[in-house]
Amino acid sequence: xxxxxxxxxxxxxxxxxxxxxxxxxxxxxxxxxxxxxxxxxxxxxxxxxxxxxxxxxxxxxxxxxxxxxxxxxxxxxxxxxxxxxxxxxxxxxxxxxxxxxxxxxxxxxxxxxxxxxxxxxxxxxxxxxxxxxxxxxxxxxxxxxxxxxxxxxxxxxxxxxxxxxxxxxxxxxxxxxxxxxxxxxxxxxxxxxxxxxxxxxxxxxxxxxxxxxxxxxxxxxxxxxxxxxxxxxxxxxxxxxxxxxxxxxxxxxxxxxxxxxxxxxxxxxxxxxxxxxxxxxxxxxxxxxxxxxxxxxxxxxxxxxxxxxxxxxxxxxxxxxxxxxxxxxxxxxxxxxxxxxxxxxxxxxxxxxxxxx
Amino acid sequence: xxxxxxxxxxxxxxxxxxxxxxxxxxxxxxxxxxxxxxxxxxxxxxxxxxxxxxxxxxxxxxxxxxxxxxxxxxxxxxxxxxxxxxxxxxxxxxxxxxxxxxxxxxxxxxxxxxxxxxxxxxxxxxxxxxxxxxxxxxxxxxxxxxxxxxxxxxxxxxxxxxxxxxxxxxxxxxxxxxxxxxxxxxxxxxxxxxxxxxxxxxxxxxxxxxxxxxxxxxxxxxxxxxxxxxxxxxxxxxxxxxxxxxxxxxxxxxxxxxxxxxxxxxxxxxxxxxxxxxxxxxxxxxxxxxxxxxxxxxxxxxxxxxxxxxxxxxxxxxxxxxxxxxxxxxxxxxxxxxxxxxxxxxxxxxxxxxxxx
Numbered sequence: 001x002x003x004x005x006x007x008x009x010x011x012x013x014x015x016x017x018x019x020x021x022x023x024x025x026x027x028x029x030x031x032x033x034x035x036x037x038x039x040x041x042x043x044x045x046x047x048x049x050x051x052x053x054x055x056x057x058x059x060x061x062x063x064x065x066x067x068x069x070x071x072x073x074x075x076x077x078x079x080x081x082x083x084x085x086x087x088x089x090x091x092x093x094x095x096x097x098x099x100x101x102x103x104x105x106x107x108x109x110x111x112x113x114x115x116x117x118x119x120x121x122x123x124x125x126x127x128x129x130x131x132x133x134x135x136x137x138x139x140x141x142x143x144x145x146x147x148x149x150x151x152x153x154x155x156x157x158x159x160x161x162x163x164x165x166x167x168x169x170x171x172x173x174x175x176x177x178x179x180x181x182x183x184x185x186x187x188x189x190x191x192x193x194x195x196x197x198x199x200x201x202x203x204x205x206x207x208x209x210x211x212x213x214x215x216x217x218x219x220x221x222x223x224x225x226x227x228x229x230x231x232x233x234x235x236x237x238x239x240x241x242x243x244x245x246x247x248x249x250x251x252x253x254x255x256x257x258x259x260x261x262x263x264x265x266x267x268x269x270x271x272x273x274x275x276x277x278x279x280x281x282x283x284x285x286x287x288x289x290x291x292x293x294x295x296x297x298x299x300x301x302x303x304x305x306x307x308x309x310x311x312x313x314x315x316x317x318x319x320x321x322x323x324x325x326x327x328x329x330x331x332x333x334x335x336x337x338x339x340x341x342x343x344x345x346x347x348x349x350x351x352x353x354x355x356x357x
Numbered sequence: 358x359x360x361x362x363x364x365x366x367x368x369x370x371x372x373x374x375x376x377x378x379x380x381x382x383x384x385x386x387x388x389x390x391x392x393x394x395x396x397x398x399x400x401x402x403x404x405x406x407x408x409x410x411x412x413x414x415x416x417x418x419x420x421x422x423x424x425x426x427x428x429x430x431x432x433x434x435x436x437x438x439x440x441x442x443x444x445x446x447x448x449x450x451x452x453x454x455x456x457x458x459x460x461x462x463x464x465x466x467x468x469x470x471x472x473x474x475x476x477x478x479x480x481x482x483x484x485x486x487x488x489x490x491x492x493x494x495x496x497x498x499x500x501x502x503x504x505x506x507x508x509x510x511x512x513x514x515x516x517x518x519x520x521x522x523x524x525x526x527x528x529x530x531x532x533x534x535x536x537x538x539x540x541x542x543x544x545x546x547x548x549x550x551x552x553x554x555x556x557x558x559x560x561x562x563x564x565x566x567x568x569x570x571x572x573x574x575x576x577x578x579x580x581x582x583x584x585x586x587x588x589x590x591x592x593x594x595x596x597x598x599x600x601x602x603x604x605x606x607x608x609x610x611x612x613x614x615x616x617x618x619x620x621x622x623x624x625x626x627x628x629x630x631x632x633x634x635x636x637x638x639x640x641x642x643x644x645x646x647x648x649x650x651x652x653x654x655x656x657x658x659x660x661x662x663x664x665x666x667x668x669x670x671x672x673x674x675x676x677x678x679x680x681x682x683x684x685x686x687x688x689x690x691x692x693x694x695x696x697x698x699x700x701x702x703x704x705x706x707x708x709x710x711x712x713x714x
Binding site: 008009012015016021084086089091092094098099101104110111114115118120122123125127128130150154156232286294297299300347 | 363365366368370371372373374375377378441442443449451452456460461465466467468471472474475479480481483484485487488507511513589639643646649651652657699700704706
């Protein structure tokens with residue numbers, strides 16, 4: 001039996017009761033060690049269960065049959081941070097289990113794609129999720145920007161999952177991520193672990209906006225951006241600002257170690273970024289609610305306005321400005337169904353014999 | 358302290374360890390009883406913890422301050438089936454807690470919006486989620502169809518959450534959902550509980566397709582539809598067929614009790630429906646993988662082809678046909694960014710002095 005157990009986002013306590021049960025009954029434990037990370041998870045699990053957790057890198061999962069072979073005669077548990085089938089689909093492993101007549105079971109858990117609701121934006125208002133990859137000497141891919149713009153023009157928010165290069169859940173675990181160059185040259189040289197920050201993602205987005213500045217449709221650097229750090233943990237941070245403010249100083253900042261108020265507030269990995277589209281009044285209310293109470297609510301969104309003072313007026317202005325920017329894009333790139341009829345009409349005008357005569 | 362605990366989808370065992378801990382430490386337990394349901398949950402929880410769980414209907418949550426008042430001096434846990442902030446956002450309750458200076462905490466869990474990955478479609482390829490409401494004598498709303506078509510034309514799958522009228526997690530709990538007519542006439546007459554089935558949802562979709570048949574863009578009744586039943590439980594079912602086949606006999610069937618092979622396979626509530634867009638080869642492989650093995654894998658998708666025989670060829674044909682239907686729509690309603698430039702060009706043609714002279 002091969003059981004896929006979702007580990008949730010933040011700590012061992014986030015395991016479901018059924019997940020923990022499956023782990024306790026397991027003969028062999030593997031931990032997906034290349035798609036996400038939960039610091040200290042493997043060590044704590046060993047302490048709790050007395051069982052060794054073998055980190056499973058991409059090579060072990062995709063290029064060997066070790067897991068399937070063991071699952072033929074034993075209880076094998078494959079632990080995945082988040083949900084086993086959401087941000088990463090391990091369907092290939094399931095299909096190989098089916099081919100080998102090995103029964104499988106999925107124990108779901110929360111994923112960043114669900115937990116993102118904690119920022120107050122409604123999950124119904126999110127379009128397709130995108131991934132932002134690190135740029136390197138071999139390329140600066142930006143195809144995700146088109147998807148983001150499609151969501152934006154449809155009035156849908158975009159959750160951007162940020163690149164993780166190399167994951168080392170155990171001290172003893174050899175980092176296994178290679179640069180594109182090293183892969184192309186077939187060199188087994190592994191990169192140091194890197195986690196893209198919200199600032200870095202915003203910086204890359206600003207570069208794309210500048211690159212495409214000749215087009216008169218696109219995001220503005222004054223659009224809102226929502227940074228998420230360590231969602232689901234006790235020290236989670238939700239930071240609201242403009243793209244420009246979020247990306248200020250990056251990536252130079254990562255070299256000099258200089259921090260902006262936002263990077264200081266967000267802190268260490270893991271980060272995700274939201275590029276919101278039109279905000280519903282209820283969503284605005286939640287994003288700006290840190291001003292409602294004198295109490296300290298660490299889980300509530302923190303607003304970092306481009307001006308130094310953050311008051312009700314500044315926040316209202318920030319949201320109004322953002323919604324105007326969204327409207328500008330939406331007026332240009334409207335619903336394609338409307339565009340379809342519009343094009344038909346224009347085509348009729350063009351081909352109208354009266355006009356052409 | 359007000360703690361929101363996600364209960365997951367299928368059983369008490371789906372609670373996270375931290376969720377169970379919070380429940381055990383609670384002085385008062387409430388169960389969101391109007392947005393989703395987990396049969397037997399409240400009774401089992403009482404058996405496990407010895408604590409009473411008070412069902413919280415919409416009136417109690419939205420129109421009274423009972424929960425906030427208790428949370429001022431006690432540990433109050435508000436349990437939500439699925440994740441506390443995904444399919445339903447309880448941000449209003451959080452804001453009221455903040456206003457009253459009551460600390461809050463979110464314990465996330467899996468939601469259907471995550472667990473839907475079990476059908477083998479990649480969550481990255483999903484557009485915005487829609488809700489399909491029951492039609493009644495006062496209206497047949499279909500605004501969700503435009504969103505669905507927008508996803509479809511963008512190559513994105515759509516998860517449709519199906520209406521629930523009245524939830525009764527406890528035998529003793531008075532059903533609190535009213536018909537629109539009774540709400541309008543201010544009559545406190547409550548409806549019997551109803552859960553929309555995949556067949557019913559497909560039937561309503563087919564009605565909309567027929568209604569809009571004069572438009573030459575839209576879904577076809579031969580498009581694929583994926584029915585999901587009791588996802589996350591041990592008896593979950595994933596059924597793949599065409600919209601026509603999925604909706605056959607509805608809603609008459611619900612009156613006469615006649616069943617089709619699909620409705621028989623799907624069984625009782627809760628149901629959700631997916632309208633897939635262009636299928637990636639890996640997604641096709643998973644959807645059709647019940648043919649790969651001689652073994653019995655109840656969690657794998659079951660295919661119900663319009664023809665009686667289900668073989669590799671029939672399944673390939675089904676997918677090819679679906680992808681062609683998606684292409685047809687995508688060729689008409691393309692990326693709005695492309696449309697934008699196309700419209701500009703046509704406008705230039707129309708306004709070109711040479712043509713008009």
